[in-house]
Amino acid sequence: MAGDPQAVWKLIQKADDYVKYAHNRDPKTAYAQARAVLGEAAALAEDLDAGSRDAMRAQIATRRDDIDRFEQAG
Secondary structure (H helix, E strand, O other), X not given: OOOOHHXXXXXXHHHXXXXXXXXXXXXXXXXXXXXXXXXXXXXXXXXXXXXXXXXXXXXXXXXXXXXXXXXXXX
């Protein structure tokens, strides 16, 4: 049975919120929380059909790259 792309997307959005509001709190903690949520999203994405899985993996990779960039700039 294929997983739910919406559930994965909601986790990606949750990670986005952690990053978005990182400047209002400890950025290191916020980025760690975002990474953890992206890890959950990646695990859930494994249960998706191939097309959705690839799309979600790309979104997750982009967010992880963004976090790396923000941490280096900080």
